[in-house]
Amino acid sequence: IKRDSRFAEITEEHVNHFRSLLGTESAIIDGVTRDATDDIEPFNGDWMRKYRGHTKLVLKPASTEEVSQVLKYCNDNMLAVVPQGGNSGLVGGSVPVFDEIVISMSRMNQIRSFDEVSGTLVVDAGCILEVADGYLGERGHIFPLDLGAKGSCHIGGNVATNAGGLRLLRYGSLHGSVLGIEAVLPDGTVVDDLSKLRKNNTGYDLKQLFIGAEGTIGIITKVSIICPQRSKAINVAFFGLESYEKVQEAFREAKGQLSEILSAFELMDRQSQDLVHRVTKNKRPLESEYPFYCLIETSGSNTEHDSEKLEKFLEYVMEKEIVLDGVVAQDTTQVKALWGWREGVPECLGHWGGTYKYDLSIPISELYSLVEETRAKITDAGLLGEDEEHPVVDVVGYGHMGDSNLHLNVATRRYDKEVEKILEPFVYEWISKRSGSISAEHGLGLAKKNYIGYSRSDTMIRLMKQIKDLYDPVSGIHLL
Ligand code: FAD
Ligand code: MLT
Ligand code: ZN
Numbered sequence: 001i002k003r004d005s006r007f008a009e010i011t012e013e014h015v016n017h018f019r020s021l022l023g024t025e026s027a028i029i030d031g032v033t034r035d036a037t038d039d040i041e042p043f044n045g046d047w048m049r050k051y052r053g054h055t056k057l058v059l060k061p062a063s064t065e066e067v068s069q070v071l072k073y074c075n076d077n078m079l080a081v082v083p084q085g086g087n088s089g090l091v092g093g094s095v096p097v098f099d100e101i102v103i104s105m106s107r108m109n110q111i112r113s114f115d116e117v118s119g120t121l122v123v124d125a126g127c128i129l130e131v132a133d134g135y136l137g138e139r140g141h142i143f144p145l146d147l148g149a150k151g152s153c154h155i156g157g158n159v160a161t162n163a164g165g166l167r168l169l170r171y172g173s174l175h176g177s178v179l180g181i182e183a184v185l186p187d188g189t190v191v192d193d194l195s196k197l198r199k200n201n202t203g204y205d206l207k208q209l210f211i212g213a214e215g216t217i218g219i220i221t222k223v224s225i226i227c228p229q230r231s232k233a234i235n236v237a238f239f240g241l242e243s244y245e246k247v248q249e250a251f252r253e254a255k256g257q258l259s260e261i262l263s264a265f266e267l268m269d270r271q272s273q274d275l276v277h278r279v280t281k282n283k284r285p286l287e288s289e290y291p292f293y294c295l296i297e298t299s300g301s302n303t304e305h306d307s308e309k310l311e312k313f314l315e316y317v318m319e320k321e322i323v324l325d326g327v328v329a330q331d332t333t334q335v336k337a338l339w340g341w342r343e344g345v346p347e348c349l350g351h352w353g354g355t356y357k358y359d360l361s362i363p364i365s366e367l368y369s370l371v372e373e374t375r376a377k378i379t380d381a382g383l384l385g386e387d388e389e390h391p392v393v394d395v396v397g398y399g400h401m402g403d404s405n406l407h408l409n410v411a412t413r414r415y416d417k418e419v420e421k422i423l424e425p426f427v428y429e430w431i432s433k434r435s436g437s438i439s440a441e442h443g444l445g446l447a448k449k450n451y452i453g454y455s456r457s458d459t460m461i462r463l464m465k466q467i468k469d470l471y472d473p474v475s476g477i478h479l480l
Contacts, residue, residue: 125156
């Protein structure tokens, strides 16, 4: 793709304008004027070290009004922008493609209010997920979303990507839990839909458009969200299984027997756990190794009742040989350690260099076949091996089994065109044939921009473009 020449290059005059607008020096990181100070590079590169932009200017507005003034000025002066939250996105959407101005939400990080009766939390978009969850924890509540990047991702970024994560099975998607949004449109208009109402059937539910829009139609500045009570009893179990068929049986049994207390059902294949082990050197949870592992979490209000249910379930799945071996965490340290084997996967995969990531919704019966087929293709092409000659370290599958969401990942020593040619469009065609989704929870970003047609019809894409044009007629830049 080429830079759209309609967009202006940033000049000293623009920077001076932003300085007068945002006031303090710390609000601006600038590579344009001579007194430029802070390091701009972290804002140009993504978490996977795969995408790199060339911004010369990072703006850190401190209020909705400042976001509005910045966007209006950019709109009037044809300056392209990219909103950035915690920069933990995995599809290249959070960094500039060319020299777009980065609008960092990091200074808008306050918790505004919390109602302990209804569980409604109102926060600024730049509030870090873990900070919000910690605040809620002190008040007996929990954020309805949890993910491995909780220490860095922003709630605004979570909502902009409609992040799914580890608790979706229990608490549903952000489309259900977000009650209201305040956002600024590209022309500077402030949309105040910061409702705290659970029910509100008065016309179109416009806030839904911003959830998962990846910043294409405006910048989210505040979010109101319903948060559940924190469960008193949390149990985590980790199993080894001999086949994907058994994993499916275990999932059915878990739903049937653990029903309302089941809060997560995660899948990890042997290859993914081997890589975690190679990086962390931690003691494995089970004595032997198995082709598949599952992590089950239960969250309920009554420790005795939950433990009894979980024990019965364990007895059943072991007796029927659905599960070959298993362990239950005995305390919170062990709970954390077991979760580490799942949450640590993305970071460990990146250890050797880069990762080709595919975040897919697949009919559950076929979910793992894609990993096997992909591994066979990469192996047959002679690309997988132990030494530096081979670009691929391993092909692994893990993910949110409870949501039919597979993460197919190819861990590599370097990003390599030959590997990419085997993976794309193969993976997307495979998904399209099964009416799956090429993006279950990470979004399109730059990575999947050209592949949306594998999961959406021409009519759907046309409707999306109409919405983009309506909210952002000047930019005309389409994610789609
Ligand atoms: P960024 O990466 O900064 O931005 C993401 C996108 O949102 C970009 O397009 C950006 O322009 C836009 N954006 C950011 N803030 C705003 C705003 N205020 N208004 C409008 N647009 C905005 N994702 C999952 O869904 N489930 C997981 O389990 C999961 N686990 C992860 C684990 C790890 C270790 C990592 C690194 C990532 C994981 N992710 C997961 C992906 C990522 O964390 C999520 O997509 C997260 O929601 C992004 O939030 P962020 O603040 O980092 O956003
Ligand atoms: C996860 O579930 O771990 C995340 O979505 C990140 C990833 O896909 O690696
Ligand atoms: Zn995930």
